[in-house]
Structure formats: C-alpha cells, structure tokens
Amino acid sequence: MTSDKNTNTLTELSSRLSAAVEQIGGHVVAIHARRRIPSSGVIWRDGVIVSASHTVRRDGDVRVKLSSGDDVVAQVAGRDAATDLVVLRAAEVKSAPAPRADASAAQVGSLVLAVGRPGRNVTASFGIVSADIEGWRGDSGARLDRVLRLDLTVYDGFSGGALVAASGGVIGIDNSAFARGGAAALPASVVDPVVDELLARGHIRRPFIGVGVHPVALGSALVERNNLTHDVGLVVVSIAEGEAADAAGILVGDLLIAVDGRALARPSDLLDALSSVPEGGSLRASVLRGGMPQEITIEPRDRDREGAAA
Known part of the structure; x- marks a missing residue:
C-alpha cells in the first residue's frame, strides 16, 4: 500500500513538473547572437525579451526563434554588465509574457x-x-540585492533561460x-528594475569616480592627531x-577616510556611497594627504563597465 502511495506521489510530481515546463516553454526563446549554440531568452513583457548579456554578443539585429519555430528579428534595447542582463525589443513577438x-x-x-x-x-x-545570497557583490563591484544559487544540472542554453517554480510560473x-559556470539565477525582484531602466535609458546609471583603492591601517598617532x-x-x-577623481585633484597615495561623513574601511563602502549619489550630484571626500586633512568635492560620472575600481 505504501509503495503504491509513493508511486502515485512521484507520478503526480512528475506530471506537475512536465506541466510547468510545457507552460513556460512557450515563453522561452532561442537567441542566435553567438557562435555555435544559441542562448535562451524569456518573453518578460509584451514585445520584450530578457536574456544573459554575456550570451548576446552583438548589438545590431538579433535573430530570435520562437517556440512556434518562427524566426523574428529583435534589437538590443540595453544591457548591464553588473547584472549581466540584456533586454531585447521584438515587436513581432505576439506571445504573452511568461506568467x-x-x-x-x-x-x-x-x-x-x-x-x-x-535551439528548436x-x-x-x-x-x-x-x-539565497543577499548583498552579493561580483567582479564589477556593483551590489546586487539577491542572487539564488541552484543545485541542478546546467545544460546548453542555461544562461538566459527561465527559473521556474515546480508548481509553474517564472521565478527569475x-x-x-x-x-x-555552476547554476545560479537572478530573482524577478532584481530583474524587473533593471529591465525598467534599460528600456527607459538603454543603460544602468552607476556613478564612477575612477580610482583603485586598498584598505590600510591608520597609525594610532594619525588617528589621535585627526x-x-x-x-x-x-x-x-x-x-x-x-x-x-582626477578632475577633483585626488592623488595616488591619498588616504580616503570618509565620504559625506560615512567612514570608509573597505572598497565596498566607497561603492555603496557612490550608489547613493543622485544624478548630477556630488560627494564630499575626507582625505589625509601627507598626514594633513583635506575636504575634496568630487562629481561622479555615470559609467557602466567591468572592473572593481570605483
């Protein structure tokens, strides 16, 4: 009796998983924008496809194969290095967004x-x-609210595909x-605001001052004197x-102590401070140069790039 019950439970789970794949599969497309194997993308909104930026290696017209087998042409609306997301506009896509x-x-x-x-x-x-990793910070230096680590097999076309709940519906x-090279995903709560800004601006605003920094201990005499x-x-x-930073007069060897009154102990502290600077705004850096304190105003510029420098 127990064996029959277990068999029924597994059969029911199998049916639910198969139904979830069928439900979402119609909203997952193949993107032909790199050599050899196409990547995947998800119909995220009406006429909008989201994928992994590293798999879409061109910015012009991109060929997309729909679940129906039809080919359509999409254009890159914007991409973001920090989240590795790319947004494509495809007016010919009539399928509803993935649930x-x-x-x-x-x-x-x-x-x-x-x-x-x-592929097909x-x-x-x-x-x-x-x-579920909160406050994840990658090689780009940008902080992401959440990244999901997954324990599953990665097949061709994994990146840019849909993370789907066992009961159906897209998670990320x-x-x-x-x-x-393992399995991870960005949840929809992280993807949505990036898609909003890429559709509106074509890029993500990430304030940048152009410095490389390293933590250093301050001597007790320096701490007491200042x-x-x-x-x-x-x-x-x-x-x-x-x-x-160059334009503001920052020099190699300067010690950055605080920004707008916020103490700096790690490079991530500077990155967090930069992320809060409004467009067109500035920050006040507290600097020690030759042991003497200075206050320097820096006006960050927008930059979306790889690399951990601030």
Whole structure:
C-alpha cells in the first residue's frame, strides 16, 4: 500500500513538473547572437525579451526563434554588465509574457526547474534553490540585492533561460556567470528594475569616480592627531586619467577616510556611497594627504563597465 502511495506521489510530481515546463516553454526563446549554440531568452513583457548579456554578443539585429519555430528579428534595447542582463525589443513577438510565480517559490529548499531553449527544442533541469545570497557583490563591484544559487544540472542554453517554480510560473532568469559556470539565477525582484531602466535609458546609471583603492591601517598617532573614530582607511593606488577623481585633484597615495561623513574601511563602502549619489550630484571626500586633512568635492560620472575600481 505504501509503495503504491509513493508511486502515485512521484507520478503526480512528475506530471506537475512536465506541466510547468510545457507552460513556460512557450515563453522561452532561442537567441542566435553567438557562435555555435544559441542562448535562451524569456518573453518578460509584451514585445520584450530578457536574456544573459554575456550570451548576446552583438548589438545590431538579433535573430530570435520562437517556440512556434518562427524566426523574428529583435534589437538590443540595453544591457548591464553588473547584472549581466540584456533586454531585447521584438515587436513581432505576439506571445504573452511568461506568467510569474509567487516570490515565496524562491526560498532555500524550494523545488525548481531551469528551462532553456538552445535551439528548436526546449530543455529542462530539475533541482532546488540551495542558497539565497543577499548583498552579493561580483567582479564589477556593483551590489546586487539577491542572487539564488541552484543545485541542478546546467545544460546548453542555461544562461538566459527561465527559473521556474515546480508548481509553474517564472521565478527569475538563469545565469551561470554568478556561479563560475555552476547554476545560479537572478530573482524577478532584481530583474524587473533593471529591465525598467534599460528600456527607459538603454543603460544602468552607476556613478564612477575612477580610482583603485586598498584598505590600510591608520597609525594610532594619525588617528589621535585627526580625532578619527576609526583606524582603517582606503589608500588610493590608481587613478583613471580624466575621470572625476582626477578632475577633483585626488592623488595616488591619498588616504580616503570618509565620504559625506560615512567612514570608509573597505572598497565596498566607497561603492555603496557612490550608489547613493543622485544624478548630477556630488560627494564630499575626507582625505589625509601627507598626514594633513583635506575636504575634496568630487562629481561622479555615470559609467557602466567591468572592473572593481570605483
């Protein structure tokens, strides 16, 4: 009796998973924008496809194959290096956007499916959400609210595909770049604001001053002489010529102590301070140069680029 009950339970789960793949598969497309194997994309909004930027290696017309087998042409509306997302506009796509799952479906331990389309046919992989990482910071230096780590097999076309709840509905966009070739995904709560800004501006505003910094301990005499509340600062090790810090007069060897009154102990502190600067705004840097305090106003510029420098 128990064996029959277990068999029925597994059969029911199998049917639900198959139905979820069928439901979402019609909203997952193949994108021909790199050599060899196409990548996947998800119809996120009306006439809008979202994919992983590293898999879409051109900015002109992009050929997209729909689940129906039809080919359409899409244009890149914008891309963001920090989230590795690219947004394509495709007016010929008449399919409705992929249905969404409730956010609770993305909890650690939740059963999920990775659905891709690396060509004519759909692929699917089954596993769980193994970690929900908050405040994730990658090689670009930008901070992401959440990244989901997944325990499942990565097939061709994984990146740019849909992360799907076992009960159906899209949770987010799959991307192996956030797990160094393993399985990860950005939840919809991270994807949506990026899509909004890429559609509106074509890029994500990321204030940049053009410095490379490294944490350094401040001697007790320096701390006492300048009445500092902390004993760590950031030493400037490089400056990008012509960028905001250079224009403001920051020099290699300067010690950045605080920005707008916020103490700087790690490079991420500077990146966080930059992210809060409004468009057209400036920041006030507290600097020690030759042991003497200075206040320097820096006007960040917008830049979307790879690299961890601020």
